[in-house]
Amino acid sequence: MALIVYAQVVLPLSSYKSFTYRIPAELRQVVRAGSFVSVPFRQRSATGVVVSLHHETPFKGKIKSVRAVREEPTALPHDLWATIEWISRYYFTPLGLVLKSALPLGFSKPAAQRYETLVAITEAGREALADWRGHAPAQKGVLEWLLARSAPSSVDSLADVTAQPMAVCRRLATRDWVRLEQRSLAADPFRLMTPAAQEQVTLTEEQEGVLTAAKQAIARKEFVPILLRGVTGSGKTEIYLQAAQEVLRQGGAALVLVPEIALTPQVAQRFRSAFDQQVALWHSHLSPQERAWTWQELLKGRFSVVVGARSALFAPLRNLRLVVVDEEQEGSYKQEDPAPRYHARDAALMRAKRAGAVALLTSATPSVESYYNALIGRYDRLELTERFGGAVYPHVRLVDLKAERRNTGNYQLILSNPLLKAIEERLDRKEQVILLQNRRGFAPIVGCNDCDYTADCPHCTVSFTYHKSARLLKCHYCGTTLPSPEVCPQCGSPYIYLHGIGTEQVEEYLRGLLPGVGLRRMDTDTTRRRGAHHRILREFSEGRIDILLGTQMIAKGLDFANVTLVGVVNGDTALFLPDFRSGERTFQLVYQVSGRAGRRRDKPGEAIIQTNHPEDAAIKAAARLDAHRFYNQILAERQELLYPPFSRLIRLLFQGKDQEKVWDRAREMRSFLTPLQKGIHLLGPASAPYERLRDNWRVHLLLKSSREVDLGGQQLHRLITNRVPRSWLERGHQGVRMKIDVDPVSLL
Ligand SMILES: [Zn+2]
Ligand SMILES: [Zn+2]
Numbered sequence: 001m002a003l004i005v006y007a008q009v010v011l012p013l014s015s016y017k018s019f020t021y022r023i024p025a026e027l028r029q030v031v032r033a034g035s036f037v038s039v040p041f042r043q044r045s046a047t048g049v050v051v052s053l054h055h056e057t058p059f060k061g062k063i064k065s066v067r068a069v070r071e072e073p074t075a076l077p078h079d080l081w082a083t084i085e086w087i088s089r090y091y092f093t094p095l096g097l098v099l100k101s102a103l104p105l106g107f108s109k110p111a112a113q114r115y116e117t118l119v120a121i122t123e124a125g126r127e128a129l130a131d132w133r134g135h136a137p138a139q140k141g142v143l144e145w146l147l148a149r150s151a152p153s154s155v156d157s158l159a160d161v162t163a164q165p166m167a168v169c170r171r172l173a174t175r176d177w178v179r180l181e182q183r184s185l186a187a188d189p190f191r192l193m194t195p196a197a198q199e200q201v202t203l204t205e206e207q208e209g210v211l212t213a214a215k216q217a218i219a220r221k222e223f224v225p226i227l228l229r230g231v232t233g234s235g236k237t238e239i240y241l242q243a244a245q246e247v248l249r250q251g252g253a254a255l256v257l258v259p260e261i262a263l264t265p266q267v268a269q270r271f272r273s274a275f276d277q278q279v280a281l282w283h284s285h286l287s288p289q290e291r292a293w294t295w296q297e298l299l300k301g302r303f304s305v306v307v308g309a310r311s312a313l314f315a316p317l318r319n320l321r322l323v324v325v326d327e328e329q330e331g332s333y334k335q336e337d338p339a340p341r342y343h344a345r346d347a348a349l350m351r352a353k354r355a356g357a358v359a360l361l362t363s364a365t366p367s368v369e370s371y372y373n374a375l376i377g378r379y380d381r382l383e384l385t386e387r388f389g390g391a392v393y394p395h396v397r398l399v400d401l402k403a404e405r406r407n408t409g410n411y412q413l414i415l416s417n418p419l420l421k422a423i424e425e426r427l428d429r430k431e432q433v434i435l436l437q438n439r440r441g442f443a444p445i446v447g448c449n450d451c452d453y454t455a456d457c458p459h460c461t462v463s464f465t466y467h468k469s470a471r472l473l474k475c476h477y478c479g480t481t482l483p484s485p486e487v488c489p490q491c492g493s494p495y496i497y498l499h500g501i502g503t504e505q506v507e508e509y510l511r512g513l514l515p516g517v518g519l520r521r522m523d524t525d526t527t528r529r530r531g532a533h534h535r536i537l538r539e540f541s542e543g544r545i546d547i548l549l550g551t552q553m554i555a556k557g558l559d560f561a562n563v564t565l566v567g568v569v570n571g572d573t574a575l576f577l578p579d580f581r582s583g584e585r586t587f588q589l590v591y592q593v594s595g596r597a598g599r600r601r602d603k604p605g606e607a608i609i610q611t612n613h614p615e616d617a618a619i620k621a622a623a624r625l626d627a628h629r630f631y632n633q634i635l636a637e638r639q640e641l642l643y644p645p646f647s648r649l650i651r652l653l654f655q656g657k658d659q660e661k662v663w664d665r666a667r668e669m670r671s672f673l674t675p676l677q678k679g680i681h682l683l684g685p686a687s688a689p690y691e692r693l694r695d696n697w698r699v700h701l702l703l704k705s706s707r708e709v710d711l712g713g714q715q716l717h718r719l720i721t722n723r724v725p726r727s728w729l730e731r732g733h734q735g736v737r738m739k740i741d742v743d744p745v746s747l748l
Helices: 079-090 093-101 124-130 138-148 155-162 165-172 207-219 234-247 264-278 287-301 310-314 344-355 368-375 401-408 418-428 501-512 531-540 582-594 616-624 627-641 659-673 715-723 726-730
Strands: 007-009 018-022 036-041 044-054 068-070 114-122 177-183 225-231 253-257 279-282 305-308 320-326 358-363 378-385 395-400 432-436 445-448 465-469 471-475 481-483 496-499 517-524 547-551 563-568 605-613 645-658 679-694 696-706 735-740
Touching: 007 036, 007 093, 018 036, 018 645, 044 093, 044 165, 068 320, 079 093, 079 310, 079 344, 093 310, 114 124, 114 465, 114 496, 124 138, 138 165, 138 177, 138 344, 155 165, 165 177, 177 501, 207 225, 207 234, 207 358, 207 378, 225 234, 225 368, 234 253, 234 358, 234 395, 253 310, 253 344, 264 279, 264 305, 264 563, 279 287, 305 310, 305 344, 310 344, 320 344, 344 358, 358 395, 368 378, 368 627, 395 401, 395 418, 395 616, 401 605, 418 432, 418 563, 418 605, 432 582, 501 517, 501 547, 517 531, 582 605, 582 627, 605 616, 616 627, 645 659, 645 715, 659 679, 659 735, 679 715, 726 735
Parallel strands: 225 358, 225 378, 253 305, 253 320, 279 305, 320 358, 395 605, 432 547, 432 563, 517 547, 563 605
Antiparallel strands: 007 018, 007 044, 036 044, 036 068, 114 177, 445 496, 465 471, 471 481, 645 696, 645 735, 679 696
16 A cells, blocks of 8 residues: 555635645654644644645645644544535635634634632641641631632632742642642533523424424434424424434434524523533634633533534534524524635535434524425425414514504604504513514614705715714714714704614613613614623513513514513514515514514413505515415515526625726626526626625626526536636735625625
8 A cells, every 4th residue: 555645735725725745754644634734834834634645746846744733632523524625615615714714723723721720728728727837928828818718719819818829829739738629711601591490391292293203304314304394482492402302312413503692592591401511502602712612522522412503513513413403594594704605504404414414494484495495395394383382373463654654643653552552551461572673773864954965884885873872873884983963064954864763762762651661672782792692681581671672683582471562663674675585584584573472372472563564475474474375475486586496696796995996807707707508697797785885896796597407506616617717716806806605695
């Protein structure tokens, strides 16, 4: 057998290239595909990952040697490695960049295990202190300090007692007068949580049926994609929790993806009570230490279940048998920036396929794509049609805002009479209310009554949002802020108007109207601080908040028995965005938030949706809770316009500071891509709906291939691979960057 002497190594660069290194004799036994190695690169040392090993190389230049291999507890699971490679290919992202985002340890160095040392006085120490004869005053001081405390203390906290706490404690420890112990500072991410009470859940007949089907799929020990559709409150979580338990009983592991941090604490707590120490939590609010710690413990095999948001996809669980994607339609599963621009649901399906695992997608309002895949039999289909525990679905009412304004003569109307009356009733009965307004700030538009001035961000074609509490105009895209104007900056007029309603304004209005009511606002502005989310939800569940007002972050996953009313302040906020998914999004949001009401049998719920467009198909379908009808309608529409699931889409977005150059590059790209094969359509170049963001002009091209023609789904990928110069994929040209977005979730 020929000797393996060369390794192809990828580095965390925006380059498709891999680099050849010689493996020195002493490392040949340990270097494998997937090993982390330290190599010389451009006069410095870099860490890369070995992608392949060879006994010869066609490379004729000077070949440098691998310097060292980093010791990992073990290599990555093969299904994870395969998924990482797939993401690199499918989303046109250099492998090095995928690895960079997938591996939380980073390339640079292994996470330092951070420990703190605890110290406690021993019985011998107490005796020594009682009969102190030594001279060392520092030792005596430390012992006295420790004597006053019953629990072990951090050595660092002794800094007030002595200048060298560690040295003193070590000396005391050699005499057995104190006991030292190490505690990992990795900080269990669960430490903020109060464990949920163990609930004995008896499944309904319908749930039993679905669970049995899921278990049968698990028993097949192969890739089975399933779409579990269940109305809100039907107990989907309980199903996948028990399915995961089944997997663990068989010695396998389960990965549970949930869309948002808002959802994570509640779901994670249920998992914690079901799996105790076997479950790890993974989401974007973990500190780098917590993340690195969790990753390392996972590689060591400490956990069998991971619950987390998008990037939990990369959790190195072994023997994966079940992958759950909860609320699979959620936009937050799509990573937009930086690359890789992957969709965690689709990548999760890929990982399940490589692992031979069951992929369980769940939703009350699936994405149109998944609904369609289940419809044509590509996914198995399971359904829960009843609410759990005999609860009935809320009664949904539409309120026509236009008519309300006409009838009341109040053109500044925020909450209509029917909604106000319903809120007051709930407050009288000590029940709770959820109010959705999917816009933060006070008012989204600020302008002058005497001239044509409107406050727009100077860096984006986006209007400033007025934030009253901060007295600022804020751009929600680039974060630019300006002091809010007292007079018109253009004509000096004092008649500044505000248009539109944000959560701040609803809050102010309600506080004026219902003083003393427990009201909390939950949006990005009130939840920036670590743990804020969790605190608000806990206060709400403990009944210390009567009305929870918020953006879409309150629309999903919340399950509070005492909530009997959901109000949607304006159901139309996303309806007219120039994006083919806006109808789908509106339907999902309104349907989902309505489902927060009436989660228990003895407390039926009601949802009141205020809208300017009561005749709109998406709003009407959501109000009727008629999902099937909505999907049929939207599928017909997508088919006619050749949008997914009837086509594949790749968006090429060009961005740069110089408008002319951006257009030139987009036109040039069009010329590379044409002429087109049959079945491929190329739209554009055209200005993106957000024409300029962060000083960058935005122009896009949209590639579509019809599924009927493009059966293998490779047509568009082949076109890009064959026609687009590699350098365009790796870096910008003349200050213009091209972003490839495969299966874009938004065309804005
Ligand atoms: Zn003016
Ligand atoms: Zn801006």
